[in-house]
């Protein structure tokens with residue numbers, strides 16, 4: 001007695017090869033995660049990671065760098081059409097950022113009433129620096145998730161006309177990141193700076 005012909009199993013669909021494209025496009029960073037760094041050594045500013053604007057734009061600078069060849073520098077706002085005049089450079093952390101400390105180096109050669117340098121996190125003032133005429137390391141705590149860190153150069157904040165003469169050595173603000181921009185607090189993902 002013959003049994004019924006065995007049913008042929010469904011043939012699995014042919015595997016479609018998922019070969020990646022030969023060259024992946026360059027990664028455009030629009031936010032920064034904990035393991036990434038920014039030392040401005042591309043010589044291009046702003047890049048995709050940064051925005052700058054207001055009454056003037058921060059620019060790449062190779063005159064006075066904390067390390068390497070480049071830092072960024074606040075603009076000269078003395079000729080701004082109205083005061084106070086503000087120029088801001090901003091960077092955002094990525095959604096999956098776990099929280100940590102932003103480490104950076106600044107030289108805030110500013111002096112009220114002419115100018116001040118203020119750092120905001122999500123619009124809340126975190127730090128104000130004045131009369132810091134040598135490179136100085138600072139740390140800014142950044143909470144978990146997506147946050148905007150704004151570096152704000154503010155000129156004639158009290159709209160004093162005319163402004164008293166500034167000391168001749170006033171240079172504005174230079175900003176340079178450490179090798180490690182954002183260092184996590186967590187044990188497992190600690191990034192060495």
Ligand SMILES: [Ca+2]
Pocket residue numbers: 039040041065066067068069070071176177
């Ligand atoms: Ca640099």
